[in-house]
Amino acid sequence: MSGATIVHHPLVQHKLTIMRDKATSTQGFRRLLREISLLLCYEVTRDLPVTQQTIETPICEMESPTLAGKKLVFASVLRAGNGLLEGMLDLVPSARVAHIGLYRDPKTLKPVEYYFKAPEDLNERLVIVVDPMLATANSAIAAVDKLKERGANNIRFLCLLAAPEGVAKFNEAHPDVPIFTASVDQKLNDHGYIVPGLGDAGDRMYGTK
Ligand code: PRP
Numbered sequence: 001m002s003g004a005t006i007v008h009h010p011l012v013q014h015k016l017t018i019m020r021d022k023a024t025s026t027q028g029f030r031r032l033l034r035e036i037s038l039l040l041c042y043e044v045t046r047d048l049p050v051t052q053q054t055i056e057t058p059i060c061e062m063e064s065p066t067l068a069g070k071k072l073v074f075a076s077v078l079r080a081g082n083g084l085l086e087g088m089l090d091l092v093p094s095a096r097v098a099h100i101g102l103y104r105d106p107k108t109l110k111p112v113e114y115y116f117k118a119p120e121d122l123n124e125r126l127v128i129v130v131d132p133m134l135a136t137a138n139s140a141i142a143a144v145d146k147l148k149e150r151g152a153n154n155i156r157f158l159c160l161l162a163a164p165e166g167v168a169k170f171n172e173a174h175p176d177v178p179i180f181t182a183s184v185d186q187k188l189n190d191h192g193y194i195v196p197g198l199g200d201a202g203d204r205m206y207g208t209k
């Protein structure tokens, strides 16, 4: 697996355009991220296995599909990952949740870990890591390293925006983990920001600077 699956759906692209606009308010940005996460969740889960279950409708008995296997795990890379997590949980309310606390040191661009909490049986579940931004990929690689250390072996990575440099680096570090995103932008700038991007996702979500 290499590269990234880009979600070209017109609603995703429309909402992403408004999110990129620096005139969009904090409130608007947060609402759009939640809305877009529903559409991205639909794409990242579209090939989940199903099993047939016997049920009785008011009319007759039938065989009908339900999701197979153990509940999913959504792994949110804090803080900005929580903006994608909320909408994903609206669609898959039974999912388990892992939290991975990481921030980028602004000078070195290396991730600094401050928190990790995940379900015990990661080895038995599909884990979908969520973080709006894949820039240098240092944070995403560290998050997946940690999940693999704890036993995860079936992982997908979902983001809103990616840089080509980050996609290449992530693919090299974790070739078994497919990336889903709404856009692969032009490049990274000298400060490790995605160009044209949308700025700092966490700051735009929470109104910090
Ligand atoms: C942002 C973003 C990713 C990371 C991406 O988080 O949410 O986690 O940067 O950059 P990278 O690919 O170069 O590692 P940030 O460190 O700003 O923390 P925050 O979510 O707490 O704002």
Ligand code: URA
Residues within 6 Å of the ligand: 133, 135, 192, 193, 194, 195, 197, 198, 199, 200, 201, 202
């Ligand atoms: N983190 C962000 O929030 N935005 C970027 O462009 C890069 C990293």
